[in-house]
Amino acid sequence: MSRPLSVFLDNGHGSDTPGKRSSFPGLKTLYEYEVNRDIVNMITLLLEKAGVPCARVVPEVHDVSISERIVRVNRMVSAASNDGFQSVLVSVHANACKGSGFEAWTSKGKTRSDRLAEMILDAAPKYLKGFAIRKDVTDGDGDKESNDFSILTKTLCPAVLTENLFMDTLKDYHFISSHAGRVALAEMHVAAILNYKESL
Numbered sequence: 708m709s710r711p712l713s714v715f716l717d718n719g720h721g722s723d724t725p726g727k728r729s730s731f732p733g734l735k736t737l738y739e740y741e742v743n744r745d746i747v748n749m750i751t752l753l754l755e756k757a758g759v760p761c762a763r764v765v766p767e768v769h770d771v772s773i774s775e776r777i778v779r780v781n782r783m784v785s786a787a788s789n790d791g792f793q794s795v796l797v798s799v800h801a802n803a804c805k806g807s808g809f810e811a812w813t814s815k816g817k818t819r820s821d822r823l824a825e826m827i828l829d830a831a832p833k834y835l836k837g838f839a840i841r842k843d844v845t846d847g848d849g850d851k852e853s854n855d856f857s858i859l860t861k862t863l864c865p866a867v868l869t870e871n872l873f874m875d876t877l878k879d880y881h882f883i884s885s886h887a888g889r890v891a892l893a894e895m896h897v898a899a900i901l902n903y904k905e906s907l
């Protein structure tokens with residue numbers, strides 16, 4: 708039998724991070740750190756309800772440096788391993804650059820992270836009706852791959868970074884501003900994490 712799973716959740720950026728916000732005239736400014744934290748908090752509650760051990764990497768509201776977040780994740784992964792658990796990390800973000808839709812990123816190459824990324828992408832259409840699921844299928848799977856995210860390359864467990872729609876595109880802005888939209892995004896992550904857990 709495989710070891711039980713513990714899930715670590717990273718919410719990118721902080722209240723003091725420059726940029727990383729929407730700016731539509733006449734509409735409330737949406738801050739990425741707040742979107743990410745709200746979704747992560749919902750995921751945490753849903754996983755706890757499902758009996759899956761989980762923890763937030765950054766409980767603070769202010770920005771915690773990427774190097775410190777990696778140190779925290781790796782400390783958590785080691786502690787979980789000593790307790791007989793395997794780990795997975797999900798880093799939750801919202802995108803910008805006037806695109807639209809959802810993306811899941813992993814580090815380059817075939818890794819265990821790809822399995823969770825695929826499960827998130829498989830779950831996405833059900834929860835994000837009417838939004839593009841932006842895939843890169845050139846390497847045989849749908850996740851986008853980059854070695855530029857150190858939270859994916861320097862952490863000691865499978866790790867996926869999700870870009871949950873675009874803050875600076877009006878349709879996406881409305882969805883991630885709404886409670887219902889955030890619930891859908893949280894439920895999508897949890898459905899995929901539970902599938903991943905079953906697959907181990």
Ligand SMILES: [Zn+2]
Nearest residue numbers: 719739800801
């Ligand atoms: Zn971000």
